[in-house]
Amino acid sequence: MSAPGATILHADLDAFYASAEQLLDPALRGRPVAVGGGPRGGVVLAASYEAKAHGVQGGMPGWRAARLCPGLLFVRGHFREYQRLGDAVMAVLADVTPTVERISIDEAFLDVSGATHLFGPPAAIGARIRERVRAEVGLPISVGAARTKHLAKIASQVAKPDGLVVVAPGGERAFLDPLPVGLIWGVGPVHGQRLADLGIRTIGELARTPSSAVEHILGNAVGHKLSAMAQDEDPRRVVTSRRARSVGAQSALSRRRPERDDVRAVLAHLSDRVSRRLRAKGRAGRTVTVAVRFTGMQRATRSRTLPVPVAATLTLTEVAERLAWSAIEDTAGDTAPCEITLLGVSVSNLAEQRVIQLELDLEPPDPWRPGSAPGAARRAVDESMDAIRTRFGSDAVGYLPVVLRRGGAVPDEFRELAEHDL
DNA sequence: TCTGGGGTCCTAGGACCC
DNA sequence: TCTGGGGTCCTAGGACCC
Numbered sequence: 148m149s150a151p152g153a154t155i156l157h158a159d160l161d162a163f164y165a166s167a168e169q170l171l172d173p174a175l176r177g178r179p180v181a182v183g184g185g186p187r188g189g190v191v192l193a194a195s196y197e198a199k200a201h202g203v204q205g206g207m208p209g210w211r212a213a214r215l216c217p218g219l220l221f222v223r224g225h226f227r228e229y230q231r232l233g234d235a236v237m238a239v240l241a242d243v244t245p246t247v248e249r250i251s252i253d254e255a256f257l258d259v260s261g262a263t264h265l266f267g268p269p270a271a272i273g274a275r276i277r278e279r280v281r282a283e284v285g286l287p288i289s290v291g292a293a294r295t296k297h298l299a300k301i302a303s304q305v306a307k308p309d310g311l312v313v314v315a316p317g318g319e320r321a322f323l324d325p326l327p328v329g330l331i332w333g334v335g336p337v338h339g340q341r342l343a344d345l346g347i348r349t350i351g352e353l354a355r356t357p358s359s360a361v362e363h364i365l366g367n368a369v370g371h372k373l374s375a376m377a378q379d380e381d382p383r384r385v386v387t388s389r390r391a392r393s394v395g396a397q398s399a400l401s402r403r404r405p406e407r408d409d410v411r412a413v414l415a416h417l418s419d420r421v422s423r424r425l426r427a428k429g430r431a432g433r434t435v436t437v438a439v440r441f442t443g444m445q446r447a448t449r450s451r452t453l454p455v456p457v458a459a460t461l462t463l464t465e466v467a468e469r470l471a472w473s474a475i476e477d478t479a480g481d482t483a484p485c486e487i488t489l490l491g492v493s494v495s496n497l498a499e500q501r502v503i504q505l506e507l508d509l510e511p512p513d514p515w516r517p518g519s520a521p522g523a524a525r526r527a528v529d530e531s532m533d534a535i536r537t538r539f540g541s542d543a544v545g546y547l548p549v550v551l552r553r554g555g556a557v558p559d560e561f562r563e564l565a566e567h568d569l
Numbered sequence: 570t571c572t573g574g575g576g577t578c579c580t581a582g583g584a585c586c587c
Numbered sequence: 588t589c590t591g592g593g594g595t596c597c598t599a600g601g602a603c604c605c
Contacts, residue, residue, distance in 0.1 A: 183573080190573055205605090208572050251575095251605045333578095335603050368579055369602085397574060434597085444572075448599060491574090557573060565575035565605075 153269045153292045153313055154260040155385065157299035158240060158276055160233070161287045161308045163253035164193035167229050168222050170285045179216050182224045183557070184209030192224065192561070196308055226560035233564075235284045242279075243272060248385045252564050256296050258385040270313045277311060294319065295381035301330050319379045324351030331376050338365055338373070353377040391567040395493025396420040397438065402550045403486040410475075410490070411468055412548035417492040418463040419545055420562075425494065426533060428569040431456030432494035435463060437470035439478070440489035447474040456498045459525040460532075467492045497569075 160166065164182040169175045175195075181203060183192035191212045194203040201216035213219055233252040240247050243266065246258040259272050266272045273290040280288045291302025293314040301323070306312040314322045328350055329339050341364050347353050353361070354377040362370030375381065396417040402409065414437075425431055435457070436450035449470040457463055471490065479485040535544050541559070 187570080188572095192573075206572075208570080210570050211572085214570095254605075333603065337602060366580070391576075392578095393576070395575070399573065436598095446600085450598060452597060489573090493576090562574065565573095567576060 152260070152263070153294055153299075153315060154258060154263070155293055155296050155299045156257040156259055156269060156273055156276070157291045157296070157303040158236075158255055158257065158273075158280075159289050159291075159300075159303045159307070160236060160253040160280075161289055162193055162195055162199070163233070163286070164224060164229055165195035165198070166286050167225070167232050169195060170232075171225060171228060172222075175220060175222070179203070179219045181209070181212055181216075181219055181221050183221075183561075184212060185221045186210050186213035224558075224561065226558060226564055230560070230564060232284055232286060236280055236286065236288065239276065239279050239283060243276060246385050246387060248387060248389075256299065256385045270311070273311045273313065277309075295379065296383050296385065297332055297376050297381040298323070298379060300332060301326065304330055320351075320354075323377070323379060324349060324354070326350045328353050328377075331373060333369065333373060333376070338369070341365060350377050354379075388568075390497075391569050392497065393493050393495035394421050394424055394432070394497070394569060395436075395491060396562070397489060397491030397493075398551050399489045400487060400550050403442065403488060405487060405550050409548060409550045410471060410487075411464070413490050413550060414467045414471060414492060415460070415464045416545070416548055416551065417490065418467050419460045421492055421494055422458050422460045422463050422529070423533065423536070423541075424566070424569060425458040425497075425500075426529060429500050430497050430569055431458035431500040432497045433457070434494065434496040435466045435470065436493045436495065437467050437474060438489070438491035438493070439471060439474045439487060440491075441478060442486040442488060445478075447478050449474045452496060456496070456500060457494070458500055458529075459522075460529055461525050463492065463494070 165180045168180055168182060177197065179198035179201060180195040181191045181198055184190050186209055189209050191203060191205055191207045191209060193205050198216050198219055203212045203216050203219065209221065229252060237247065237249055237255060240255055240257055244257055244259050244262045248256040250256065259269055262272060263269065266275060269292040273292050276290055277288055280286055287309040289303045289306040289309060290311045291299045291306055293299040293302050294316055298314055298319060302312040302314050327348060328334050328342050331350060342353065345364065347356055353373065358371060358374035361374050364370065365373065398413060398417060400413065433456045434450055434452045436448055438446060438448045440446050451466060451470060475485055475487065532544050
């Protein structure tokens with residue numbers, strides 16, 4: 148089954164956005180940099196190692212980062228440049244082997260079992276990747292090499308910043324045992340705390356705990372997976388392509404008590420983003436989910452599975468609006484004045500959209516049966532909008548609802564970085 | 570001065586079917 | 588008259604990852 152040797156590599160750019168900024172602007176090198184956010188709002192998307200030394204982390208509100216790290220330099224972010232740099236790094240990896248699994252803008256797994264005859268052992272390949280990325284792209288990248296994906300990923304985390312760690316076959320237990328459980332993929336704050344409550348803090352301690360006990364605490368699937376990971380049993384293979392199972396868009400709101408028209412406008416905007424991506428790939432989805440976030444980070448979701456897949460902007464908007472009000476009205480009861488801080492729309496249960504469902508045009512209008520009203524007209528509208536955007540750019544048509552925060556809004560380029568292939 | 574936006578997977582209860 | 592057991596789909600919520 149699996150080839151011998153530490154032939155799975157995990158390559159992970161260090162503090163990617165922040166390093167990119169330091170590459171683009173030499174004045175930022177050696178200084179604490181935060182991309183995104185700012186002392187007056189928003190969150191930090193990435194922090195340079197100089198900033199991390201002061202406790203600044205990604206996802207942290209800007210004002211808190213500013214307080215932790217006096218002299219912190221906030222930069223807005225050059226997202227198109229990140230895309231270009233990330234792609235350039237992936238091109239270097241593709242030179243080593245075609246078996247590359249890109250899992251985000253800045254990290255990938257490689258199976259180099261077929262490349263060792265050309266480039267030498269995994270350690271040499273890892274070193275070569277690091278040198279080339281540094282020389283040709285200008286960025287620091289850490290690489291972990293091991294027998295499995297899970298272990299390679301842990302190795303690259305241990306290698307950071309700007310390092311290489313190879314876990315030789317046979318040395319897995321000695322490597323893993325002293326490491327904190329939080330390094331296991333799937334152990335976050337909640338699971339970490341539950342394990343700590345049992346006195347389990349290291350991967351070795353977890354490996355020695357009976358699987359049944361772990362499953363009892365964390366649930367069958369999670370417990371089983373974690374036990375397997377701790378015991379270095381990871382059957383996953385490097386896969387070069389993977390299709391998305393859902394598509395979504397969300398936005399934080401600047402006004403907390405939006406009017407009905409505002410909610411509709413935001414949902415139309417989000418539905419437009421989502422359905423555009425679906426149509427561009429000839430896909431559609433049956434399940435529509437709306438997420439609403441209220442003050443205090445309280446969230447509610449409502450979903451509806453439709454009899455046929457949808458990809459029309461107007462139809463998605465109508466379904467989303469019903470779902471959103473259902474969530475808002477259900478929540479309004481217990482939290483007196485209902486303040487909304489975010490709206491999201493996503494579509495799952497995806498299918499190919501090869502045939503157009505003409506037959507539904509014959510049925511009476513029904514809000515839960517999309518396309519039942521003037522389906523042909525909706526498709527025509529979407530098609531012409533799509534055509535205009537193809538010709539004149541994605542901003543050519545459409546509009547931004549006023550309740551979407553303008554100054555603090557993340558740019559479209561940032562959203563695109565995070566989008567998965569459909 | 571108060572938390573972005575893109576995703577994946579799992580759970581549990583209920584409906585429904587055979 | 589009370590009552591089986593397995594399987595699938597749907598919905599809401601939650602943890603986690605980048």
